[in-house]
Amino acid sequence: MPFHVLTGSFVHESNTFKKGETGLQDFRDEVLDEGQAAIDRFGDVNDELAGFLDVGRAAGWRITHSVSAHANPGARVAREAFEHLAGIIVEAARAHRDTLDGILLSLHGSMVPSFCEDGEGELLRRLREVVGPDLPIAVTLDLHAMVTEAMVDQAQILVSYKTYPHVDMRVTGRHAARLLDATMRGDIRPRTLRLGLPMLDEANAGRTDVPESAALYHRAATHEAEPGILAVSINAAFSEADISEMGVTVLVTHDEGAATRAGEIARGLAQTIWDQRASVSNDFLTPETAAVEAAGFDAGRGPLVIADYADNPGAGAYGDATALLAALLKAGVTGGAFAPMIDPGAAALLHRHRVGETVTLDLGGKCDPAFGGGPLRLTGEILHLSDGTYTGDGPILGGITHSFGPTAVFRVQGIDILVVTLNEQMLDLQQVRTFGIEPARLRFLVVKSMQHFRAAFEPIAGRVIVCDTGALATPQAHLRPYTRVRRPVWPLDRETVWP
Incomplete structure (x- = not known):
């Protein structure tokens, strides 16, 4: 049997x-x-x-x-x-x-x-x-x-x-x-x-x-x-x-x-x-420093990929932190894309308009402004509207179909923002290419992800940098109010000894 x-x-x-x-x-x-x-x-x-x-x-x-x-x-x-x-x-x-x-x-x-x-x-x-x-x-x-x-x-x-x-x-x-x-x-x-x-x-x-x-x-x-x-x-x-x-x-x-x-x-x-507990490899940049890097980047060998580490939906962050987008806009950096901004209300509002229309809205920062910044009042052009369905072709999502839900590409001051409804982190190039954003044509690309993005995006990047926007998945663990974990624990308690 x-x-x-x-x-x-x-x-x-x-x-x-x-x-x-x-x-x-x-x-x-x-x-x-x-x-x-x-x-x-x-x-x-x-x-x-x-x-x-x-x-x-x-x-x-x-x-x-x-x-x-x-x-x-x-x-x-x-x-x-x-x-x-x-x-x-x-x-x-x-x-x-x-x-x-x-x-x-x-x-x-x-x-x-x-x-x-x-x-x-x-x-x-x-x-x-x-x-x-x-x-x-x-x-x-x-x-x-x-x-x-x-x-x-x-x-x-x-x-x-x-x-x-x-x-x-x-x-x-x-x-x-x-x-x-x-x-x-x-x-x-x-x-x-x-x-x-x-x-x-x-x-x-x-x-x-x-x-x-x-x-x-x-x-x-x-x-x-x-x-x-x-x-x-x-x-x-x-x-x-x-x-x-x-x-x-x-x-x-x-x-x-x-x-x-x-x-x-x-x-x-x-x-x-x-x-090896103190041997951290990431160099976490502030949003302002990341914006300066983007402004001066030569994309001849591929775009600058900026990981919004702290707002990674794959770690349960809200995916609507605005600190990095605000810094890029303030610095006047153009020729880039930002993916995704998880904002169901903004996506719904954009879907009440047509491609090519100019719209003013409050974007992002609505879940918990204390982590990563509050809403931004922005005016931009709708470049793309979609039901958000895509099929991955990379090492993680190859052959698997998912959806962002109602999705729009919203261009503000030369930055194409992927505005989505459902919670997803960036894992696959088809998460942007499906919606008309081609990384090879960009100066920079912001991805909300800690590490998984590297499988698909690092091979096409001219360089990768990592940003701590202070959102919910910030590497600064002391900013989160732990009450249940057994203490002492590294790195909250630097005097922790083991065994």
Whole structure:
């Protein structure tokens, strides 16, 4: 008889400092596909589900896919949304528990619902209540997971990404699926060891284009070739979520008999992470300095790409900070683009007009002006109107279709501003090219993203600089009011010692 495996995906990265909640409609706006619809959408793209299917088909599994649910990073997940989506997975397990041989899930690792601190741990706990303590459960995690004790208690196998920008989703799915297959066959009996560090996040947030951080992930992959060592995961954490168990973790999934070596590997990697805690590679510019750089830039080899790091929607920031746009306009810099400005009201107003019309409106800065600046009163020309749909063609989103919702390109003083409705960070060149903005023709391009933009935008850039606009994802962690994290913790408490 073929092994019967239940698969599912429930992904959210929760910024607990952000106002409001992430509701069920936010998942519908991004991804909420059940069963075959999810397989049709994600079965042959760079997604964990594709990796699950690759291994499952080769091994002859019978696969029941419950749901693929992803919402863009944002505020805590509303209870209604969590209950509905977790319920789909748990009820599928209940319906098939008499025939299931294993469960394989794609999670994030930093989901914080409105009613508890550990969404993934809560989901796994509910699954264990249905399937019992012994059924093998394998989980994939984002590199920015905040892995709790409950998560490693409830799942035998945990495998995190090893790239940032994240380009190894399908590879990670295959890795976890192979381990689950070996477990179901009785070839291995895995457990996962967790070692936590008193750090909000790794010095470079797990950037694998930074040699010091990249070396950590290379070491992790090398250790996986050792006997009994099945997966080594370095979780750089997510400093925008304030929970008691937040912070950097090293996980080693190991076979029985390899626990001692697993502990040695975890301690060695953790020590290096700790020793490098002050080695930050980014040079964070002020908006004014970034504007000066843009004004004097020669785009002969490609545009100046300016990352609005602090207003990254991919870290749960609002995506409507105006400080950098205001500085560029004040400096009179032209020949550039700004993407995106997430402002549903402005997008709706622009859609009440036609291409070519001149419109005056208040743009951005409406969610929380204390983080990144208030609204700007601007007059400009509408260059493009769209429903916001695009299909990626880069390393992260290649072949995957998403939507910004009603979208406009609004030209103000020689800067083309992509005004969108839905929360998305910049991951793919098609997020601008689809709407008539061609980076090769620009002097500069602002992208609201911390790091993921590099996969698609760095190859076409003449230069990349990073700006701290003081928005919600600012690297200045002390500006956020932490109340839950265990103290002392680096870098909030410089006297922190470890071990």
